Amino acid sequence: MSDRIYVRTDGKMEVLMAKSFDDEQEDVLQKLIAEHPDLVSGGQIRPENPLRWILITREQGIAEELGVGNRWAVDHLLIDQDARPTLVEVKRRKNPEVRRAVVGQLLEYAAHARRSWDIDDLRRTFEARDGWENELRGLLDASDASDADDLGPTADEFWQEVGTNLRASNLRLLIVSDEIPDSLTRVVEFLNEQMRDVDVLAVEVKRYMGGRRETFVPRVIGRSAKPGASSGGAGGILTMDEIVARFPDGSVREAVQQLIKHARDAGATFEPGSRGFSIRMKCSVWPQPVTVAWLYPPSVTSGWMKTRHFSFGAAIFDYDPPPPAGLRDLLQQYAREFENDSYTHDASSKGVVASYAEPDDAARHVDTLIARLRRVLTGLKALEPAGEAGQP
Numbered sequence: 519m520s521d522r523i524y525v526r527t528d529g530k531m532e533v534l535m536a537k538s539f540d541d542e543q544e545d546v547l548q549k550l551i552a553e554h555p556d557l558v559s560g561g562q563i564r565p566e567n568p569l570r571w572i573l574i575t576r577e578q579g580i581a582e583e584l585g586v587g588n589r590w591a592v593d594h595l596l597i598d599q600d601a602r603p604t605l606v607e608v609k610r611r612k613n614p615e616v617r618r619a620v621v622g623q624l625l626e627y628a629a630h631a632r633r634s635w636d637i638d639d640l641r642r643t644f645e646a647r648d649g650w651e652n653e654l655r656g657l658l659d660a661s662d663a664s665d666a667d668d669l670g671p672t673a674d675e676f677w678q679e680v681g682t683n684l685r686a687s688n689l690r691l692l693i694v695s696d697e698i699p700d701s702l703t704r705v706v707e708f709l710n711e712q713m714r715d716v717d718v719l720a721v722e723v724k725r726y727m728g729g730r731r732e733t734f735v736p737r738v739i740g741r742s743a744k745p746g747a748s749s750g751g752a753g754g755i756l757t758m759d760e761i762v763a764r765f766p767d768g769s770v771r772e773a774v775q776q777l778i779k780h781a782r783d784a785g786a787t788f789e790p791g792s793r794g795f796s797i798r799m800k801c802s803v804w805p806q807p808v809t810v811a812w813l814y815p816p817s818v819t820s821g822w823m824k825t826r827h828f829s830f831g832a833a834i835f836d837y838d839p840p841p842p843a844g845l846r847d848l849l850q851q852y853a854r855e856f857e858n859d860s861y862t863h864d865a866s867s868k869g870v871v872a873s874y875a876e877p878d879d880a881a882r883h884v885d886t887l888i889a890r891l892r893r894v895l896t897g898l899k900a901l902e903p904a905g906e907a908g909q910p
Contacts, residue, residue: 831872
């Protein structure tokens, strides 16, 4: 490595030379990640709301199925403030596995972890660490809690959401190395572009040394490979305000704002992306929020799958296991409401039943769209698991 960093302090210039990890154990880089999880650069992965982490443990065991002994171990298990599990595998640049084998390794880990990990066990592992209360409180922005009782319910909800994300395979896979080869970059970008619920990213951590100073510079690879990322800001993800501002001023933008307002009043959440945003609702019978609408500014010619412009419908019909009957029936009825409208067009694809309206048509019929959206959101919120209806 011949690159270097120049640091000027009080008029004095200091040169830091690149220093590889080749002459050290792979465990050195692993320890750095364990002690400083921020080295995997949550700000580069999600610039608009930087990811923060807690480390559950190093060498988290993974079994082939629940209740049997562990067969593998992932280098680090991190969880971010959104309760999303992140599996981290560390390889030095000279390790031949850093080229392609590590990708298959992580995918195998993820496939078995979602079935074999028990959330209560993960929680006990984390809470066995010294200072776990402060770590969790900091992650959940509960540092101003007046007493320990304030942490309990928040912690319970957090771990419940971790379990939901794990069962739904809503995971993040990170490959960390001091140098990411081009062959691995291409594989990571392809997987991250194609996979729906799992992010596959690489993080290159370069080390520079000079005198008693040691500096680490992380670089995330793969985030910009998500579809349409080139149209976004840093990292490709726009904020809700940025997306709304891309709709033309007047009736179209007012329609977007009205849909957002009524969806928010109904308890929905929003998922901004690089081209538009989706409207989602949590329900007790499905492990992850259910998407019921996708909205894109007129400058975006195509959205996720075949959705575009103002799209309404659902996308969970090809899941395994399939959605329960009550959820499926509610979403099918909702999607059918748009099929015979003179101003809507088919946007369905594999596993997706949806229709879209052109921006001007959506603005003219916004009252109808709002009414249908509110009905399905209310219905999703009211769904109860089989056998629990009517219970006190």
